[in-house]
Amino acid sequence: MTSFRTLDDVDVKGKRxxxxxxLNVPMEDGRVTDATRIERILPTINxxxxxxxxxxxxxxxGRPKGQRVESESLRHVLPALEQHLKRKVAFADDCVGAPAAxxxxxxxxxxxxxxxxxxxxKGEEKNxxxxxxxxxxxxxxxxxxxxxxxxxxxxxxxxxxAKLPAIAGxxxxxxLEALESALTxxxxxxxxxxxxxxxxxxxxxxxxxxxxxxxxxxxxGMANTFLAAQGKAVGKSLCEHDLADTARAILEKAKAANCxxxxxxxxxxxxxxxxxxxxxxxxVDHVGADDMILDVGPKSIAHVEALLAQCKTLVWNxxxxxxxxxxxxxxxxxxxxxxxxxxxxxxxxxxxxxxxTVAALNQAHAGQEFSYVSTAGGAFLEWLEGKTLPxxxxxxx
Numbered sequence: 001m002t003s004f005r006t007l008d009d010v011d012v013k014g015k016r017x018x019x020x021x022x023l024n025v026p027m028e029d030g031r032v033t034d035a036t037r038i039e040r041i042l043p044t045i046n047x048x049x050x051x052x053x054x055x056x057x058x059x060x061x062g063r064p065k066g067q068r069v070e071s072e073s074l075r076h077v078l079p080a081l082e083q084h085l086k087r088k089v090a091f092a093d094d095c096v097g098a099p100a101a102x103x104x105x106x107x108x109x110x111x112x113x114x115x116x117x118x119x120x121x122k123g124e125e126k127n128x129x130x131x132x133x134x135x136x137x138x139x140x141x142x143x144x145x146x147x148x149x150x151x152x153x154x155x156x157x158x159x160x161x162a163k164l165p166a167i168a169g170x171x172x173x174x175x176l177e178a179l180e181s182a183l184t185x186x187x188x189x190x191x192x193x194x195x196x197x198x199x200x201x202x203x204x205x206x207x208x209x210x211x212x213x214x215x216x217x218x219x220x221g222m223a224n225t226f227l228a229a230q231g232k233a234v235g236k237s238l239c240e241h242d243l244a245d246t247a248r249a250i251l252e253k254a255k256a257a258n259c260x261x262x263x264x265x266x267x268x269x270x271x272x273x274x275x276x277x278x279x280x281x282x283x284v285d286h287v288g289a290d291d292m293i294l295d296v297g298p299k300s301i302a303h304v305e306a307l308l309a310q311c312k313t314l315v316w317n318x319x320x321x322x323x324x325x326x327x328x329x330x331x332x333x334x335x336x337x338x339x340x341x342x343x344x345x346x347x348x349x350x351x352x353x354x355x356x357t358v359a360a361l362n363q364a365h366a367g368q369e370f371s372y373v374s375t376a377g378g379a380f381l382e383w384l385e386g387k388t389l390p391x392x393x394x395x396x397x
Contacts, residue, residue, distance in 0.1 A: 005395075007044070007167065007169050016056065016141070017140070018164065019143045020145060020149075022037050022041075022148045024062065025079070031080075037148070037375055042085060043171070044169035054111055056112075059114075061117045061120045064120055065122075066119065066120070068120045072120075073116065073117060074115075088325075090106070090107070090113040090114060091113070091115075095118050095120070095121070097343075100115050103115070108394055118155070122232075132165070135155065141167070142167070143168070144391060145170065147376050148375055150392050151378050151389050151390065153391075159179040161395075166395050168270060175372070178374070186313040186387075187313050190212070190313040191213060191313070192213040192215070193217045194274050195219035195356075198221060202222065208257075209315075211259070214259060215307050216260070217307075218262070219264070219320055219332075220320060223296075225241070225244070226247045228241055229245075235289050235293070236271075236289075238292075264293075266299045267293040267296060268294055268327070269293055270280075272292075276326060277325075281297040294321050294322045294325070295321030295327075295328040296320050305338045309338075313349045313351075314349070314352075316351070316352035316361075317352070317384060329360075332364065337365075350370040350372075353373065354380060358374075
C-alpha cells in the first residue's frame with residue numbers, strides 16, 4: 001500500500017471530495033436486501049465528513065446502458081444510505097451539469113451528497129474524455145473506495161484519476177492490504193481453496209495460483225473434471241469432460257511449481273439435485289453411473305483441515321459443494337468454521353471473496369471471523385488471476 005496515497009496523506013478540510021463508491025446493491029420491492037457494500041464505505045464517508053470535507057458520493061447502479069432508467073436511480077438507495085450513516089444526505093438528479101453543481105455549491109464543510117447514477121451517461125463506460133472533464137470540474141480531490149469496480153476502466157474509476165489528485169479510501173486500502181498479504185508477500189505455507197461449478201471459468205485463476213501457493217484445494221463441480229481427467233467415473237455429476245487435457249496440464253504445472261493439488265478422496269452423492277435428497281458417502285473410486293457428486297465427504301474434509309492447520313495463509317474462492325442445498329453444505333461449513341477458528345486463534349490469515357463464497361461463509365456463520373472477506377466479485381477474481389486492475393493502477397499513476 002505504499003505505492004499510492006491514502007487518507008493519511010492529505011488535508012481534506014474544505015475540499016470538494018469526489019468519493020467513488022459501489023452502491024450497486026441488491027434491491028427488492030424498493031428496499032435494499034443486502035447492505036454490506038453500504039456498511040463497508042461508512043468509515044471513509046464518516047472520516048472525510050468529520051475532517052471537514054464536502055463529501056460527494058458517485059456510483060453506478062444496475063445496467064441502464066447510458067439511458068435514464070427510473071428503476072435504476074440511486075434515489076432508491078438513498079434511504080438505506082442515510083439510515084446506515086445516521087446523517088442527512090443531499091441528492092442531485094444528475095452527476096454532471098446544473099443539478100450536480102447546484103447541490104455541491106450549496107454544501108458546507110462536513111456535508112454529504114449523493115449524485116445520480118453515473119451509468120445514465122454513455123461516457124461513463126466509454127471512459128469518455130469530455131464526460132470526465134464534465135465530472136471533474138466540480139471537485140478538488142478524487143478518493144476511490146470502490147475496489148469492486150476497479151477491474152473496469154470507466155470514467156469514474158480510472159479516467160478521473162488522471163484529472164484530479166487521486167487517493168485510496170479506507171475500503172480500497174483494506175482490500176489491497178489484505179490481498180497483498182495473502183498473495184504478493186504471504187506468510188507460508190499458503191493454501192488456496194478454489195471451488196465452483198466449472199473449470200472453464202477459472203482457468204486463468206488456477207494457472208496463476210499454482211505458481212504462488214503451496215496447496216491448491218479444488219472443490220465443487222470443478223473437482224469432478226479433475227477426477228475424470230484421472231480416469232475416475234463421476235456418474236451424472238457436473239463435469240467438463242472436454243477439459244480433461246486442460247486439467248491434466250494444470251496438474252503437471254502444479255507439480256513443476258512444487259504446488260500440491262488436493263482433490264476429494266470421498267464424496268457425498270445423491271441421484272437427485274434437491275435439498276435433503278437421499279444421499280450417501282462413497283469413495284471417489286466407486287461413484288455409480290446414476291450418482292451425482294454434490295459435496296466432499298468426511299475424509300476429504302479432515303484432510304483439508306489437517307493441511308490448513310499447518311498453513312499460515314488462506315485464500316478462498318468458491319464453495320466445496322452445492323452449499324445452498326442441505327446436507328450438501330457440510331464440507332463448505334466445516335472447513336469454513338475451521339478456518340475461522342484458526343484465524344481467531346491468530347494462527348491463520350484468511351482472505352475470501354466472490355459472491356458464492358461470501359454467501360457460503362455467511363451461511364456457515366464464519367465470515368465475520370475471517371481476516372478479510374471481499375465484497376468484490378469480478379475484481380477479486382481478476383486480482384487472483386494476476387491481472388492489473390485499471391482502477392488500482394490509476395491510483396499509482
